[in-house]
Amino acid sequence: MSEAAKKKFFNVTALKRVFTFVRPYRMQFYSSLVMAVLLAIFAPVRPYLIQLTVDAATSKASHVPGWLNWFLFNTSITQTEKFIVAVTVFQVIFIFVETAVRFLFGFVTSWMGQSVVKDMRITVYEKIVGLNLKQFDKTPIGTLTTRTINDIESINDIFSDGLIPIISDLLSIIITLATMFWIDWRLTLVSLIPFPILILATYYFKESVNKSFIQVRNAVAALNAFVQEHITGMAIVQAFAAENREYQKFNAINKEHRNANIKAIFAYSIFFPVVEIVLAVSIGILVWWIADKQLEAGLLVSFILYLNQIFRPLRVIADKFNVIQMGVIASQRVFAVLDNPDYVKQQGTYAPATVTGKIDFNHVWFAYNDEHYVLKNINFSIQPGETVALVGHTGSGKTSIISLLNRLYHIQKGSILLDGVNIDDYKLDALRSRIGVVLQDVFLFSGSVMENITLRNPAITEEQVIQAAKLIGVHDFIMQLPGAYHFNVMERGNTLSLGQRQLLSFIRALLYNPSILILDEATSSIDTESELLIQHAIDTLIAGRTSIVIAHRLSTIRKADKIIVLDKGEIKEMGTHEELLALGGFYSKLHNMQFQKQKTALTA
Template structure:
């Protein structure tokens, strides 16, 4: 089988996937196809009526079709004046009906496209929200944004400007050609002599524009990824005076986008004049052929109109086919996301779903790698009893944060097992598991919206009164009330209107409000000032009271009260014990403590 055949089959398969989203809208889809057929039937009628009117006005004779007698009954159609007036009135009414039908067809196809796009976009977002986190490690955010917005919007064109409109145009051409052959097959063949040239020009135009549009889509994805990344990291760009260097990189990507568009524009600039020339050539051949032959004037005029009705859709049908192709390319990218199987499998109906979780944690011979070659955790073994506070320390890159990611199944382990209350976490209902593990990260992410929205995550089951009560419990209420509008203060994108310490405090309220059985604090005080740290430390004391807590700490001074300290280095556990025991061992932890104490003395 040739590559070309394979590509065709693939496209048809992809089109079938797109049309599975049309099933809920079968009525609208069938209606649009019926309207396309009706419009195609309407197409040759007006030129034929003009032909009859001219012939009647000139020769005063000519047969009147039976169907016209049905629509214009009661008038003496043999009278020239009555005939012309009646047919003119009929044409005006017919034109209004045709216009209304065309409006309905255009609106219905566009509505259908938007309905499919809505459903697709929801499915894509839902899919993205369930992907394994490693997918976000590998894929730029701008690329996923393009898939969710730009590419899905292009799928709308399959319906509004692609598949159904192409069918409508092809049917119009077929009905027009059939009418021409019925009226005079010789004249039809003569006038279509230049037609092969048009087909050849259309093919080259389609191929050229298709290649250009592919380049345009790739350039758009690259632009989105670049802009998204650099807007997020603008503080770094400006801090290192890299504006000019990054602008030059952007300029290169932008030029690629421009060049791809210009290539498509050039193809349009050549193709449309070529179509006009071929149309003129057809008309010239037609006039030349009838120069020395007796042809009714009405037939000549109708054939000129018919040729325009054939060439007009052919001018745009190649463009519509490219729109269809671009929609298919976009659909291929979108379905690549939808068919991505790198997700956590949904919880089984019989998944373990306890009403309460005590909070005992057991890592049993756990090994984990983000890729198959480099293990970041190797044979990790430790237990945490209910209500214990355990600290995890180690150099940057030792695997501390990876342990948190594994505990709530953001990543899957390669070896060993993780148990909570002596049950493998893979057996838990995923929602139950994660709702019982509260995580406060070092880099707190806040969404655009109010403080209240960010604390409740827009969960309607949580009232403002409950939020206020929780805030007072950990001593954060006064800080929030000092802000404009209090709990309704807009934190802006990523919480940029708040300090790091303030964002941290909001995340504490959020964690406590959901009342998790296991609390994880990931270096919660490592990057805030001393004043904020005192407030944060008080909040932490409230948070960890009476619940199993895992504290990842950079400052060793903050974990002296921990029941147990786990020392990690290069993905392996070096020591386990409390603060005093580890100092007395004079091992890895003692060296870390000495180094940090020396750094604090120097900075002081």
């Protein structure tokens, strides 16, 4: 088979890679193969026993193989009643044995498939957690959800409904055909005259369903992405009365999913009747031939059963080939995630017990997309214990700077040093554990207040949480919640106001006692009373710590040791509040604009 043919049938490389996850379960895999062979050997036994029973009942002298004669306690076929009883008892015992093997075969293959799925899902999730944020900026969440859940579940079908069952079915067909040729090769050839029609129908069925299933998988990914995004943003959809427009979009995607499934259903609707017709023709030819040649009735009965044993797996074998193909296609999508090179680099090994907090940005250039730099030749230093404020219009690069310090993204040029050591040389956990972050857009997970504050870190006790909450002045507010610290904030913290969520994130930062503190618009969503409440706590927190503050309200950064003014990814000015005002430049204009807005608002 040529390489092109292999790719058309299925990606052998991807299938081999899937089987690397089977290595821990080699024993189960080999056991399933042994049981597949056993089931194939068992396939022609019962029809042959029925043939002997009919021959005995019609007083037809037939040869009984030695191995079977031993199981029948050497009962002669001429002893009709004893022979039929012996064959019936053996059949009952044989059915129980075959059923037990079939049960074990189905259980072991399904168990192995689920175990592989579990391992793959863990591997994929570990990879997703380690991807750079850049990947999440350009990849819909629903797509990654599909890769982690639906696509990996399709890989399970390779084992439970695909490859190993196909091996069992193919072996059953081969052994059944061999038995038929051994019994009467002429009769076998005659009964298989319509067989090429079935082979041709099976091929076209497989190709048709495969194309439909690919369309179904793409439609499922599109549906997941759309639903995930719009349920998350439902407040915006409803606020702007966009329900009908979004419904129309969903309806269009859903129709594509339906149409792809209908194509597959249409193929099934044609294929199965074709199989039944071909089987009926084969049986008709068989009956005609036996009647014409005046052959025994036992032969007719057994050959009808043999034909059913050949045609029955052929009904589903094409479908199982499609299952394999779908599993392989799904695995290629999963491996595309695993092979994504844009992951958070973990090569650093430097992990000091403490850091002083000296930060140096040296000629740093950074772009989310390689062609468009959002930071251009950034140079500044922050001494240990200093408070530095970053100001500038939206999109000037403030948040990008703190993201780079946390190694959430990688720079294209330049270097960032912490205590004189390149941050790439730090062990990632060691670096991030020294940096506390309070972001403007606070994300809370579904769970209790306590779990969101500690992020399920067992090293943080409830007493420490309560102490930090009291320092911020949030303890009383939390105690008023039903269940207090064990109150369930629900998905994304929807049961709390934006200001309350920010206060919880402030406690979270306090608890980790960072050497460097980053406040990204940390008080922007807190009312005046709450801001006054935590201002003292902020002053206490930043004392002795290197702090980077991002604020649009310039009144909150007057005490900063240094203010860095950014515009379009470049540093325009740097100095204290008074120095920059005296300079009468970019910062002074920003300050005057805000002062004028506040004055206008008060007058109004």
